[in-house]
Amino acid sequence: xxxxxxxxxxxxxxxxxxxxxxxxxxxxxxxxQTTVGVSISTKIIDVTTKFVIWDIAGFEQKNHYKPYLRGxxxxxxxxxxxxxxxxxxxxxxxxxxxxxKALPAVCFINKADLVDNxxxxxxxxxxxxxxxxxxxxxxxxxxxxxxxxxVALSHLIS
Amino acid sequence: xxxxxxxxxxxxxxxxxxxxxxxxxxxQNKQKFSEKVSEVLDPATDLAFKANPxxxxxxxxxxxxxxxxxxxANKQTFIDALLxxxxxxxxxxxxxxxxxxxxxxxxxxxxxxxxxxxxxxxLAFRTxxxxxxxxxxxxxxxxxxQVFLIDNHSGLLITHVGQEELLHQDKDAISSxxxxxxxxxxxxxxxxxxxxxxxxxxxxxxxxxxxxxxxxAAVIKGAPTQRLNDAITTTLEHIHIEFNxxxxxxNDWNNNxxxxxxxxxxxxxxxxSEDEEQQQGxxxxxxxxxxxxxxxxxxxxxxxxxxxxxxxTNQLNQTAGFMLTGLEYDGGQFIxxxxxxxxxxxxNLADNLTVNxxxxxxxxxxxxxxxVKNILNDEQLEVTSIDxxxxxxxxxxxxxxxxxxxxxIQQLPGVAQLHxxxxxxxxxxxxxxYLANNPPPDKLVVKPINDTLFISGLASQENLTAFNRSIEQxxxxxxxxxxxxxxxxxxxxxxxxxxxFSQTRQINxxxxxxxxxxxxxxxxxxxxxxxxxxxLTAQSDCQGSIEQSNTNNQARLNLVQIYLVDNGxxxxxxxxxxxxxxxxxxxxxxxxxxxxxEVLL
Ligand SMILES: Nc1nc2c(ncn2[C@@H]2O[C@H](COP(=O)(O)OP(=O)(O)O)[C@@H](O)[C@H]2O)c(=O)[nH]1
Ligand SMILES: [Mg+2]
Numbered sequence: 110x111x112x113x114x115x116x117x118x119x120x121x122x123x124x125x126x127x128x129x130x131x132x133x134x135x136x137x138x139x140x141x142q143t144t145v146g147v148s149i150s151t152k153i154i155d156v157t158t159k160f161v162i163w164d165i166a167g168f169e170q171k172n173h174y175k176p177y178l179r180g181x182x183x184x185x186x187x188x189x190x191x192x193x194x195x196x197x198x199x200x201x202x203x204x205x206x207x208x209x210k211a212l213p214a215v216c217f218i219n220k221a222d223l224v225d226n227x228x229x230x231x232x233x234x235x236x237x238x239x240x241x242x243x244x245x246x247x248x249x250x251x252x253x254x255x256x257x258x259x260v261a262l263s264h265l266i267s
Numbered sequence: 268x269x270x271x272x273x274x275x276x277x278x279x280x281x282x283x284x285x286x287x288x289x290x291x292x293x294x295q296n297k298q299k300f301s302e303k304v305s306e307v308l309d310p311a312t313d314l315a316f317k318a319n320p321x322x323x324x325x326x327x328x329x330x331x332x333x334x335x336x337x338x339x340a341n342k343q344t345f346i347d348a349l350l351x352x353x354x355x356x357x358x359x360x361x362x363x364x365x366x367x368x369x370x371x372x373x374x375x376x377x378x379x380x381x382x383x384x385x386x387x388x389x390l391a392f393r394t395x396x397x398x399x400x401x402x403x404x405x406x407x408x409x410x411x412x413q414v415f416l417i418d419n420h421s422g423l424l425i426t427h428v429g430q431e432e433l434l435h436q437d438k439d440a441i442s443s444x445x446x447x448x449x450x451x452x453x454x455x456x457x458x459x460x461x462x463x464x465x466x467x468x469x470x471x472x473x474x475x476x477x478x479x480x481x482x483x484a485a486v487i488k489g490a491p492t493q494r495l496n497d498a499i500t501t502t503l504e505h506i507h508i509e510f511n512x513x514x515x516x517x518n519d520w521n522n523n524x525x526x527x528x529x530x531x532x533x534x535x536x537x538x539x540s541e542d543e544e545q546q547q548g549x550x551x552x553x554x555x556x557x558x559x560x561x562x563x564x565x566x567x568x569x570x571x572x573x574x575x576x577x578x579x580t581n582q583l584n585q586t587a588g589f590m591l592t593g594l595e596y597d598g599g600q601f602i603x604x605x606x607x608x609x610x611x612x613x614x615n616l617a618d619n620l621t622v623n624x625x626x627x628x629x630x631x632x633x634x635x636x637x638x639v640k641n642i643l644n645d646e647q648l649e650v651t652s653i654d655x656x657x658x659x660x661x662x663x664x665x666x667x668x669x670x671x672x673x674x675x676i677q678q679l680p681g682v683a684q685l686h687x688x689x690x691x692x693x694x695x696x697x698x699x700x701y702l703a704n705n706p707p708p709d710k711l712v713v714k715p716i717n718d719t720l721f722i723s724g725l726a727s728q729e730n731l732t733a734f735n736r737s738i739e740q741x742x743x744x745x746x747x748x749x750x751x752x753x754x755x756x757x758x759x760x761x762x763x764x765x766x767x768f769s770q771t772r773q774i775n776x777x778x779x780x781x782x783x784x785x786x787x788x789x790x791x792x793x794x795x796x797x798x799x800x801x802x803l804t805a806q807s808d809c810q811g812s813i814e815q816s817n818t819n820n821q822a823r824l825n826l827v828q829i830y831l832v833d834n835g836x837x838x839x840x841x842x843x844x845x846x847x848x849x850x851x852x853x854x855x856x857x858x859x860x861x862x863x864x865e866v867l868l
Contacts, residue, residue, distance in 0.1 A: 110521065111518070112423045112520070112521070114422065114443070146448075146451040147444070147450075149444045151437040151439045151443075159439060161440065179421060179422075180420040182421075
């Protein structure tokens, strides 16, 4: 079995930790708990693959997150559907670490359950397409598309 | 009107107005005004300080509260600023307190003389490993429970050994987390080295050993020593060399048996086991015996040395006229130094003792006695000295040099008072003196030649023997030249040999022969003593008539007397007597007729 390092990338409070928790533990909490540094979870995908998921905090601070991205096999970009500004953070990260573009990646457009608050526009999709062709409307709260998104990533890797 | 006024104003004050405008502009333009003020700020403050010293104080006084506020507002900035200073300080303080602790332990342990401590001491001596470390190794227990070999790039686990069920988390998550923590530490602490190297996990300890490609994380229960850290580092280096390929190839991770085996060697359990001795094949007790033996030997020889030293010290201290000032032992030889009176002669000194002495004049009583005796040179005399009071006792002839000697002695150093208690003995008689009082008997002559007394002349045996004895005191006696005359035998012979004859007119031939023998014997005696007399007594058998007999007796007496006188015997040395007949006999008895002799001394 091979371990694959997966990094969750996105502005704070977009739901990275919630998505990992949903995927790994099938749990969700409304309470916001800031992640300090990094939180790591693993999940066995199939007999050949195990995900080691790095839930990284602090993308707002330039450079601080960089060491955590070293040796990553794949990236999960996360944006908040209710706060499209979170896309800008991704832009910034890509600028700082262009090497990420070469890695297999998916994008989770999260909090899809907050239907009323969604502020999504088509132009945002164009932006996401520059990062990855594989985006998913997810909800950590309901679990919608979360598993599917992770599985899709695993296929991208192998 | 107003226009005129303006014109007038312009005419009169145009220059001033321009200046005022420029001033106004300067005051309004913050940039320009600041530049202007800054030009004078420095000299102005100098002036102000000079004029008012209190102002300087006021300016430099900073309210501590402002620091508190500043820190509150910018905690992180302060942390970032202080960390480079505080970090090394903390490390230094921790290091020094650990050193102190180690030193304390060392001291405490060194005090211990238990068999175990001795054993460790020996081990330390034998192996060169510091004693403290051996104590730690033997008293400290630890167990390496988990070892993670982690790719230090991605943080992914390369290989793990240990009991997985003891882990609270997935081993992959742990290795990633550890890597992340390291990155976090490096990032937040600004450390540019290897970052985190150890952490405490409750009662357990986590060590992180860094390699160029992979790190080792070890979870250890208990208290490991630096030696273990060294061992892990060595293993990691070994892995980097031997498994270089495998480390670089993620496909080989987590299923490399050799790598796992290598790591499993690190899963050691260190206990205070008692059977360690046997494992290492060190039997401690014979060594202890050897050490005891050596100690005993050392003790015994030290004791012997001390005894010898004491003996020598006593001997030297008791030698009068020698002052011991130092005693050293060097290469099997005792070297004594001291002051020695020239008259001291050491007796029975130990073979391994050399005396290096400086001469001095001793005033010890024994030495004074020695000096006095040297001057007296008379073994008969007894000299004593008590507290420098010298007494001479015994008998002495007190020859003419005596007084000189006494004077000399009185001047000897250390002689405070001299008591001459000698008894004078008369001088010995000389041979001449002796002979004057005791002339040699008989015809003996004494002639001393060198030490020998030669005696010559005539003497009877008895007299020679007695005289010999009497002069022996004057020297050896040589009496070989003395002619011994046996006066006693000769006298007896003469006295017992009467001349029996009956003729009255002449002495017959046999009678003359007999008479000549008597004469020669008498002459011999007379050589010893010329005054020797002889008495002649005539008698007969009184046959016939008394008258005839007496006449005949007289006639025979005369014949003998004449013979003796004729042969040199003075008549005054001849006494005569006739035994007259008072009755007659009928029987003729020739043996009763004749002259009888008697030597008179
Ligand atoms: N309604 C809803 N809330 C979400 C969802 N995902 C996250 N949240 C909430 O958003 C907040 C931030 O989430 P968190 O996972 O901590 O974001 P992170 O900072 O990116 O890790 C938390 O209060 C979550 O409960 C979601 O899909 N739907
Ligand atoms: Mg989080």
